[in-house]
Amino acid sequence: MERKDEAEEAKSKVSVIETWLRKHRLLYVGATRHPFIHSIRDGSVDISSFKRWLEQDYIFVRAFVPFVATVLLKAWKESFDATDMDVILSGMASLNDEFAWFNKEASKWGVSLTNVAPQKANLDYCRFLESLMSSEVEYTVAITAFWAIETVYQDSFAHCLEDGSNTPEELRDTCQRWGNDGFGQYCRALQSIAEHHLEKASDDVRKRTEAAVLDVLEYEVAFWNMSQGDT
Numbered sequence: 001m002e003r004k005d006e007a008e009e010a011k012s013k014v015s016v017i018e019t020w021l022r023k024h025r026l027l028y029v030g031a032t033r034h035p036f037i038h039s040i041r042d043g044s045v046d047i048s049s050f051k052r053w054l055e056q057d058y059i060f061v062r063a064f065v066p067f068v069a070t071v072l073l074k075a076w077k078e079s080f081d082a083t084d085m086d087v088i089l090s091g092m093a094s095l096n097d098e099f100a101w102f103n104k105e106a107s108k109w110g111v112s113l114t115n116v117a118p119q120k121a122n123l124d125y126c127r128f129l130e131s132l133m134s135s136e137v138e139y140t141v142a143i144t145a146f147w148a149i150e151t152v153y154q155d156s157f158a159h160c161l162e163d164g165s166n167t168p169e170e171l172r173d174t175c176q177r178w179g180n181d182g183f184g185q186y187c188r189a190l191q192s193i194a195e196h197h198l199e200k201a202s203d204d205v206r207k208r209t210e211a212a213v214l215d216v217l218e219y220e221v222a223f224w225n226m227s228q229g230d231t
């Protein structure tokens with residue numbers, strides 16, 4: 001067989017992440033087109049489910065911040081590209097705004113965010129995040145899991161804002177939070193960082209990263225199920 005020149009090979013090569021998304025399509029769709037998301041998009045959403053999601057997600061994001069802090073730390077130690085840190089730091093900054101948003105949203109719905117008991121699916125997911133915070137977990141694994149966590153929300157909530165959606169007015173703000181174009185660009189920036197590190201990773205690290213992405217998708221499905229009360 002003739003050897004393709006490098007530029008052509010790069011063009012026709014499917015990225016690692018794209019390969020995984022194709023291979024695990026059903027699970028990815030399950031996480032991003034969940035019945036809870038469909039119910040927001042078609043306007044049939046049960047408001048008590050939405051409130052449960054809001055309370056539980058606040059707890060999740062509290063645990064997500066220290067996870068992102070460890071990703072930032074790993075970027076500083078393990079990445080030679082300074083833009084990695086810039087992207088992660090911008091994500092942390094938007095998490096700061098997110099807490100203000102959660103408080104505003106909670107008061108709009110008459111929900112209290114203090115003294116909420118985390119439900120099992122949430123505890124399981126937070127425990128998984130904590131396992132990724134270990135210094136033994138490579139940067140490639142952590143940054144790719146980070147990309148997957150953000151992307152599930154981006155893809156899910158952007159779906160609720162597409163033409164033809166019937167999302168109730170009072171839920172549009174929530175969908176905008178993760179479904180807006182800026183958040184989409186941020187997710188693509190995370191994807192390109194993750195991809196860059198995956199291209200250089202050993203087979204072992206790649207395998208463990210793929211497993212972590214699958215875990216994220218499964219925890220996300222369980223999280224939506226919990227919001228709908230199906231635990």
Ligand SMILES: Cc1ncc(CO)c(N)n1
Pocket residue numbers: 057060061064149150152153220223
């Ligand atoms: C459960 C969950 N997954 C992802 C995100 C995105 O930050 C979030 N807020 N909550």
